[in-house]
Amino acid sequence: MLLTHVFNAGIVGCGGAGFPTHVKLNCQAEYMIINGAECEPLLNTDKYLMRHFAGEIVSAAEKCGDQVGAKHVVIAIKDYYEAENAALSEAIRTLGSRVEIFLLHNYYPAGDEQMIVYEVTGRVVPPGGIPIAVGTVVSNIATMLAVSEAMDGQPLIHKYMTIGGDVPEAALLRVPVGMPLAECLAAAGIACEPGRQYILGGPMMGRYVYGADLAKEVVTKTTSGILVLPESAEWSMPALQQMINRARSACIQCHYCTDLCPRHLLGHPLRPHMIMRRMAMSGPAFADELLQDPEIQNAAICCECGVCERFACPMGLAPRSINSALKKKLGAAGIRYQSDGQSTEPLPFRNYRTVPAPSLTARLGLAKYMSAHPDTCIEVSASEVQILLKQHVGAPAKPCVSEGDRVSEGQLVAAPPEGALGANIHSSIDGVVDRIEADRIIIRSEVA
Ligand code: SF4
Ligand code: SF4
CATH class of the missing domain: 2.40.50 (OB fold (Dihydrolipoamide Acetyltransferase, E2P))
Structure with missing residues (x-):
């Protein structure tokens, strides 16, 4: 019944690539985890939803937990989300729900699917695997609201989104799916300027677009926000060959990128400094034989969180972007990561090497925008x-x-x-x- 409603409503994971929810929930699992970490700096969408639709979210989480036969239904939020915690706790009490709240430390990327599974269950998803490999299904806050609306027969046709960053006033909008993003900015009183850069999503994992290109972008089911970057910002990454050239001349093999890599710290065999070494030692042009190198093939298990290039690397190099390019090349060559399905153990010093979210925000130069917490939502029509x-x-x-x-x-x-x-x-x-x-x-x- 739930799956039929979810399929009819066209619900997909609102927080990531948009995996169809009726397929994700068609399994049996011990844990149903709802990701409320919203760990990308400057995004306020899920926090707004938790404060204003706590009952709907708790109720939907419980239904999804029942659907997969979960013993534990958990909403995981950051430990400093006091208002959200209060709203969810009140909803749980009022509904007499079995949903539990789990408090995550304020590090980045606490909301990464595999981090949240480890934090809540103590289990590590095998390299190249997905959470169901350790008996867990992960969904997110906006998806739960969509599930709640689907139970009332409403399809997923509106999105809540943050407008933030270098703007006079941060805003929250509720907009129709398909609305041009430039019009969303206009609804928040912000002109789309040709020279400006924008991020669709958060500053760590979002997609960068230039002013002129924003005109081609529209709201989709996975849109969570638009961030306007300061005019002085230079955040876009160069082409692959240029990144390789820079790695060749500037990578000092300090391996900070590996030391702080969240997937490496979970015990996964990903070592970005070794990938950078391989790239630096290759010839002047990218050689396809490199794709046969097992170290290069580990790029496939990079979650592209950006810790290595936005926080760790002292030389301003781009291991994440190189991994991203390698993943595309590996995919095009039909080379898939060969997982043995075995779980790994986190490294013993993992807890000392997670990146505190305030340090990350300061490093990104975004701390001055962090105080904006809009709590009213503008209803926008198209x-x-x-x-x-x-x-x-x-x-x-x-x-x-x-x-x-x-x-x-x-x-x-x-x-x-x-x-x-x-x-x-x-x-x-x-x-x-x-x-x-x-x-x-x-x-x-x-x-x-
Ligand atoms: S982006 Fe960098 S830090 Fe993040 S998982 Fe990939 S290699 Fe590790
Ligand atoms: S942190 Fe930067 S300089 Fe150090 S090994 Fe990684 S890519 Fe090279």
Whole structure:
């Protein structure tokens, strides 16, 4: 029953790549963990949801826990989230719920899926594995709110998002899926400037876009915020070959990147300084034979948290970006990480090497923006939405409407191909299907 509601509503993991939730919940697990860490600096979306929709979140977490047969249903939040803790605790009391709250220390990346599994269960997900390998399912706060709404028959067509960073006033918005991001900024009173850089998501793992390119971006089911970077910021990374050249000339093999790597500290065999050494010792151009090197293949288990390049490296090098490029090359070559399925032991000094979140924020130059905690949400409507057919892991959805059709808010407009992994897509406004392009459906409101 729950899975049918979740599938019909087109719910995907709102906090990551968008894995279809009806598939994730179709298993048996001992732990159901709801990730409320929101550990990326400057994002306030999940914290707002926990304060204002605690009952819905607790109730949905319990239903999801029942679905997977979990003995333990846990919402994990940072230890300093006092207001969120109070709201969730009150909801648990009022509902007589079996949901528990787990307090995480304020380090980065406490919200990484594998960190949170270890913190809550004491189990380490095997390298290259996923949480169900240790009897755990992890979802997040926004997904729980979507599940709660799905139980009332509402599809996932709106997103809550943070507007923050170098802006006069940080804001929280509730916007239709498919709304252009430049219009979201405008709704918060911020002009989209061509020379500015923006981050879609958080500053550590989000995607960087330049002003002109922001015009092409729209809200998807996984959007959590837009951060505006200070004009002086130089955060984008150069091309792979340039990064390799820099590694060759400047990597001092101090191995700080490995010492602080969260996955390495869990006992995984990832050693970014060794990957940098291999890259530095390769020839002037990237050689595909490098992909056969087991040390290089370990790049596949990098979670791209960015600790190595945004915090650890004293030379300003880019191990994370190199790993990211290597992962694409490994994928294109059909080389998959060979996991033996065995769990590993965290290194004994792990707890002393986690990166305190305030230190990270200071290192990023973002501390001055951290005091903004908006607590009201602006409801935004759109005159046109561009709804992407692939906002999730799996196959793109196939349109089930035609150009010129009138559609209503919440109406199904695209569905996954028969038997394929994917998610339903719904219209987020009342309007007319203006165009259907290869990757999107454009719907125009008829209200002037
Ligand atoms: S981005 Fe760097 S620190 Fe993070 S998991 Fe990858 S190698 Fe480790
Ligand atoms: S921290 Fe930087 S300089 Fe040190 S080994 Fe890693 S990439 Fe090289």
